[in-house]
Amino acid sequence: MAKVKGRPKTGALFRIAAYSSTILSLVIYFFPFYLLVVISLHGNIFAQPPELVPANPDFSGYVAIFTNPAFFEWIMNSFIYTIGISLGTIIMSSFTGYAFSRLDFPGKTQLFWLVLGLMMIPAVASYIPLYVMLAKMKLLNTYWGIIIPPIASPYSAFLMKQSFDAIPKDYEEVAYIDGASRPTILFRVILPIAKPALITLALFQFVWNWNNFAWPLFVATSPRMWNLPLGIWNMVWSYTRDFWTLAAGGVVLMLVPFVMYLIGVEYFLRGIVVTGLKK
Amino acid sequence: MVEVTLDHVSKVFGEGAQKVVAVDDASFTVKDKELIVLLGPSGSGKSTLLRLIAGLEIPTSGDIIIGNKVVTELTPKERDVAMVFQSYALYPHMSVFDNIAFPLKIRKLPREEIKSRVEQTAEILNIKHLLNRMPGQLSGGEMQRVALARSIVRNPQVFLFDEPLSNLDAKLRVTTRGFLKRLQKDLGITSIYVTHDQEEAMTIADRIVVLDRGKVQQIDSPDAIYSKPQNIFVAGFIGSPPMNLIEGRVLMRSGKIFFSSESVNFELPQEMMRNKVTNEELDKGKNVTLGIRPEDVIATATPGNYARVFKGKVYITELVGNTNYVMVEAGKMILRTVASPGFRVEIGKEVYFTFDLQNIHFFDSETQERL
Numbered sequence: 001m002a003k004v005k006g007r008p009k010t011g012a013l014f015r016i017a018a019y020s021s022t023i024l025s026l027v028i029y030f031f032p033f034y035l036l037v038v039i040s041l042h043g044n045i046f047a048q049p050p051e052l053v054p055a056n057p058d059f060s061g062y063v064a065i066f067t068n069p070a071f072f073e074w075i076m077n078s079f080i081y082t083i084g085i086s087l088g089t090i091i092m093s094s095f096t097g098y099a100f101s102r103l104d105f106p107g108k109t110q111l112f113w114l115v116l117g118l119m120m121i122p123a124v125a126s127y128i129p130l131y132v133m134l135a136k137m138k139l140l141n142t143y144w145g146i147i148i149p150p151i152a153s154p155y156s157a158f159l160m161k162q163s164f165d166a167i168p169k170d171y172e173e174v175a176y177i178d179g180a181s182r183p184t185i186l187f188r189v190i191l192p193i194a195k196p197a198l199i200t201l202a203l204f205q206f207v208w209n210w211n212n213f214a215w216p217l218f219v220a221t222s223p224r225m226w227n228l229p230l231g232i233w234n235m236v237w238s239y240t241r242d243f244w245t246l247a248a249g250g251v252v253l254m255l256v257p258f259v260m261y262l263i264g265v266e267y268f269l270r271g272i273v274v275t276g277l278k279k
Numbered sequence: 280m281v282e283v284t285l286d287h288v289s290k291v292f293g294e295g296a297q298k299v300v301a302v303d304d305a306s307f308t309v310k311d312k313e314l315i316v317l318l319g320p321s322g323s324g325k326s327t328l329l330r331l332i333a334g335l336e337i338p339t340s341g342d343i344i345i346g347n348k349v350v351t352e353l354t355p356k357e358r359d360v361a362m363v364f365q366s367y368a369l370y371p372h373m374s375v376f377d378n379i380a381f382p383l384k385i386r387k388l389p390r391e392e393i394k395s396r397v398e399q400t401a402e403i404l405n406i407k408h409l410l411n412r413m414p415g416q417l418s419g420g421e422m423q424r425v426a427l428a429r430s431i432v433r434n435p436q437v438f439l440f441d442e443p444l445s446n447l448d449a450k451l452r453v454t455t456r457g458f459l460k461r462l463q464k465d466l467g468i469t470s471i472y473v474t475h476d477q478e479e480a481m482t483i484a485d486r487i488v489v490l491d492r493g494k495v496q497q498i499d500s501p502d503a504i505y506s507k508p509q510n511i512f513v514a515g516f517i518g519s520p521p522m523n524l525i526e527g528r529v530l531m532r533s534g535k536i537f538f539s540s541e542s543v544n545f546e547l548p549q550e551m552m553r554n555k556v557t558n559e560e561l562d563k564g565k566n567v568t569l570g571i572r573p574e575d576v577i578a579t580a581t582p583g584n585y586a587r588v589f590k591g592k593v594y595i596t597e598l599v600g601n602t603n604y605v606m607v608e609a610g611k612m613i614l615r616t617v618a619s620p621g622f623r624v625e626i627g628k629e630v631y632f633t634f635d636l637q638n639i640h641f642f643d644s645e646t647q648e649r650l
Contacts, residue, residue: 170364171368173335173368174362175370177334177335177361177362178361179356180381184385193370
């Protein structure tokens with residue numbers, strides 16, 4: 001880059017500031033996770049100086065979790081809820097998003113604004129009425145009762161609608177002229193093109209639902225329906241000073257979403273570039 | 280035999296204050312095996328007309344007939360038309376083979392037949408070597424051929440083209456339009472082609488439908504459109520550089536007919552106005568617009584022996600290939616003229632120009648129609 005006479009260091013200063021703030025942000029964000037791992041290995045971060053690298057790593061917290069008789073049940077429930085809700089959300093929001101993006105029907109605009117409005121309301125606000133509904137339908141403490149209500153996700157519908165909006169209508173029109181029906185267009189043309197958005201949605205849904213604590217707490221009235229967050233919370237609650245087991249629980253909870261994130265990021269970055277259009 | 284007929288077709292978008300008449304009472308017939316071009320500026324309704332024929336839009340009124348079938352309310356599949364889009368719209372997640380095969384797969388044809396037809400079509404368009412590639416790996420010209428192949432493979436009744444050459448560079452556009460014209464003739468499929476490029480239209484069309492603001496202005500062969508424009512819009516739109524349009528009056532004085540304007544005044548042969556303007560109108564003076572193409576206005580350095588010669592000043596000169604265009608300031612008008620390639624004169628210098636009366640056109644200034 002050519003130097004501007006009289007101001008030779010502007011570019012370098014800007015770069016230093018940018019890099020410094022990025023590194024600082026990363027440290028601030030990742031340091032608590034590092035501390036979590038340290039605590040889970042019995043590192044004493046309250047000592048003077050703090051023990052940032054455990055001198056004698058102790059895995060007893062992990063052993064307590066993995067050897068708990070209910071651990072397998074918690075893991076299974078976590079996978080059932082996560083995969084069930086995520087899959088259901090992806091299917092429901094794909095259809096909803098497509099309808100809002102591509103179809104014309106009476107009240108479409110007003111309905112869309114309603115969906116947007118629902119995004120502003122915290123999900124917790126709907127827990128009590130949902131609890132009452134599920135109780136009346138005798139679905140409390142059942143897999144259906146835990147999986148079905150979260151499938152209706154305004155955020156996911158909005159995300160898919162925006163993704164479909166970004167796909168030029170030319171693809172559908174040429175498929176329509178070639179004789180494709182609307183379901184064929186959706187499943188063989190639009191959804192494959194929207195794969196990066198679907199992967200992103202799946203990733204977000206997986207992480208949200210894997211870590212979901214409040215909703216199963218409300219609906220799962222017996223311990224056999226608990227998922228991993230609930231199970232670990234209950235375990236640690238019995239040991240009031242056992243911070244390392246709680247920390248180990250946090251690390252275990254974070255492992256699966258972390259792996260999913262690594263896989264999903266690689267796919268999303270690779271993606272399928274929309275290169276079938278000449279604009 | 281496949282003809283396409285539009286019978287008083289109109290298309291209106293919106294209502295009330297936001298109402299837009301995109302197509303206004305269009306009626307014409309595309310003959311069997313003909314390549315007709317819908318030509319007009321942006322917003323003239325040509326793409327809307329094409330979409331109405333394709334079935335992507337439903338007319339507000341009127342009927343569309345393909346072959347002997349009224350298809351106005353039918354879906355595109357039921358009309359058996361194929362369309363090439365300006366953007367080509369190749370499915371990015373499918374290979375070239377799968378893109379071309381897609382219309383056949385939807386119809387659940389046997390795999391062997393699909394393979395055979397795709398390869399045959401690819402052979403015709405010289406893209407057999409591209410069948411395993413993805414659209415992202417193709418050049419603009421290759422994408423265009425794949426889009427063509429996808430349309431051809433179905434053997435449709437009618438081809439529709441929506442500005443398929445717009446995204447190609449100038450050189451490729453010239454070679455490809457010749458290829459398209461030849462392909463259409465070889466296949467013998469009735470075709471409707473949309474473009475805003477008049478050179479493209481004049482080159483490939485059997486007939487041209489000129490559109491402006493949703494209305495059909497003229498339907499004729501390229502030659503007739505160029506030599507006998509029916510109104511001022513067509514006269515000004517067709518031709519590059521565009522026709523000179525001079526506002527003036529025709530009037531009778533002392534038994535002679537004159538054309539009078541701020542830039543040129545000259546006597547007209549009596550027979551030129553016969554059957555075009557009444558004697559009463561000539562006595563009062565009729566407002567007309569005189570049209571003459573640049574190639575029919577010759578610029579020279581000296582008056583010479585021309586019967587009708589006018590004086591002006593050079594505004595600018597443009598040498599395009601071996602054609603020397605000289606813009607001449609005459610009165611308050613600037614006229615486009617042609618001079619010999621070696622003609623050199625400075626801006627602001629005096630120059631003479633003459634008309635070829637055989638090639639002037641007169642339009643009624645009020646109705647805008649050809650006299």
